[in-house]
Amino acid sequence: MAEDKENAEVPSKKALKKAQKHAEKAAKKAEYKAQKEGDTDQVDSETQDVSEGLYGTLPMNQSSQKIAFEYTFIGDLSKTKANSVVKITGRLHTSRAKGKQCFFVMRMREHSVQCVLAVGDKVSKQMVKFCGNITRESIINVEGKVVATSQKIESCSVQDVEIQVHKVFVESAAEPRLPLQxxxxxxxxxxxxxxxxxxxxxxxxxxxxxxxLRTPINHAIFKVNAGVIKLFRESLEKRGFNEIVCPKLISGASEGGANVFGLSYFERKAFLAQSPQLYKQMAIASDFGKVFTIGPVFRAENSNTHRHLTEFTGLDLEMAFHHHYHEVIQMEDDEDLSTPNEKLLGRLVKAKYDTDFYIMDKYPLAVRPFYTMPDAENPKWSNSYDMFMRGEEILSGAQRIHNPEFLTERAKAHGIAVDTIQSYIDAFRYGCPPHAGGGIGLERVSMLYLGLDNIRKTSLFPRDPKRLTP
Known part of the structure; x- marks a missing residue:
């Protein structure tokens, strides 16, 4: 019996094997627990993130901290001293992660630069992976060193330098799927x-x-728009014109006809101005002498052509004259006033089409607004003129009626309710000099100057019979 008891206390081979497996399992659990608790002695050094704090997604900017950072504009990087450390902000245009490197292009307006992120002393694999997963069009902040390149980077506007990145943060993430690239x-x-x-x-x-609108070509288009406005304003101010701001909500149709937008104005009917015409003339009656205005014009025309909008930007002028409305035409024909002109438009147009513009004088009265003065020798025609560029009208103008009785008669002939424009007509009862003026459509001028096929390309957010958004 004693011998049997002694033999029973010796573990069998099966029991030993089972115990060994249990020990190995326990050891693995201990190692996992040590890793989870941050026991760096048991963690593979390659899994450590040496870039912690150098990349990530920033919290939403709510201007909670007044910290001044000197950011370098992407377009100025070529002028930055080599090996300088800079901070830049822009959109992630494209990115390509390959092995231990990530190449990406940052873009801001018409400028772009190549950036390189490579695994190194302070750049981890995790950081490279994070950068490669940033969605296109996201706003990012980058810090890095400006390095000269051995050859031009043809895909970027900044071609002679690139940025060796050591910090990258997402300021505002774009959605992964874009409606267009x-x-x-x-x-x-x-x-x-x-x-x-x-x-x-x-x-x-x-x-x-x-x-x-983020594309460089669109930025260029709207710089042309801004240039035309600036030139129009500067040229007229140089000639003694005063800029005025005219109401856009009016009580009657300023041009007559049905192409006017009506709306409810408290308990009355109101309209969006078809032009600033009535108020330009009232300013002349107020002895302003020469006025101009720049602002939106509304036309309820169901025209779905390449050259019509229901809302466009009008560049309008009006001036008193002494003897003949041709005094206004001659002034508008001045080489550094007209749009187009030698400074901004005329040189290119003349070189390409061998003409700047041409004026068609005298039009049938039936096609002119009610306030247009008829020709004394031929009452069926009006003292009017249109300016054309590349065969399309860019300016319409005429002498205006400054006699209140005759103006009332013409308004009735055009089916306009006189009571809705009575204050306008009354403005001429106290004496008003003869005057004339014209209006230019900004978007059409830019379209023709740039040789574009559609006026919607020169309108920031175009409005036509089918489009009211965005």
């Missing part, structure tokens, strides 16, 4: 047999106008 929107409309045939339709562009 910016690089697709940047492609010209011309057919290219050897290139990509991906094109973005006009409706897609306009439906997603905020994205479309």
């Amino acid at each position: 910016i690089e697709d929107a940047m492609r010209p409309d011309t057919e290219d047999a050897e290139g990509l045939q991906i094109r973005v339709s006009q409706d897609t562009r306009l439906d997603n106008r905020v994205l479309d």
Whole structure:
């Protein structure tokens, strides 16, 4: 019996094997627990993130801290001293992660620069992976060193330097799926047999106008718009014109006809101004002498053509004259006043089409607004003139009626309720000099100057009979 008891206390081979497995399992659990608790002695050094705090997504900016950072504009990087450390902000245009590196392009307005992030002393694999997963069009902040490149970077506007990145933070993330790709929107409309045939339709562009407007070509278009406005204003101010701001809510149709937007104005009917015409003339009756105004004009025309909008920017002028309305035409024909003109438009137009513009004088009275003065020798025609560029009208003008009785008669002939414009007519009862003026459509001028095929391309957020958003 004693011998049997002694043999029973010796573990069998099966029991030993089971105990060994249990011990190994316990050891693995201990190692996992040590890793979880941050026991760095048992953690593989490659899993450590040496870039912690150098990348990530920033909390929403609520201006909670007044911290001044000196950011360098992307367009100025070529002028920055080599090996300088800079901070830049912009959009992630494209990115490509490859192995231990991530190449990405940052873009802000028409400027772009290549950035490189590579695994090193302070750059971890996790940081490279994070950068490679940032969605396109996100706003990011980058800190890095400006390094000269051995060859030009053709895909960027900054071609002689790149940024070696050591910090990158997402300021505002874009959604992963975009309605259109910016690089697709940047492609010209011309057919290219050897290139990509991906094109973005006009409706897609306009439906997603905020994205479309980010392309360099659109920035250039609206710089031209701004240039035309600036030139118009500066040229007229130089000639003694005074800028005025006219109401857009009016009590009657300023041009007559049915192409006017009506709306409820408390307990009355009101309209969106078809032009600032009535108030330009009232300013002349107030002895301003020469006036101009720049602002929105509304036309309820159901025209779905390439050259019509229901809302456009009017560049309007009015001036008193002494003897003949041609005094206004001659002033408008001055080489550094007219739009187009030698400074901004005329040189290119003349070189390309061998003409700047031409004026068509005298029009049938039936096609002119009610306030247009008829010609004394031929009452069926008006003292009017239109200016044309590349065969399309860019300015319409005429002598205005300054006699209240005759103005009332013409208004009735055009079916206008006189009571809705009575204050306008009364403005001429106290003496008003003869005067004339004209109006230019900004978007049409820019369209023709740039040779574009549609006026919607020169309107920031175009309005036409089918489009009221965005």
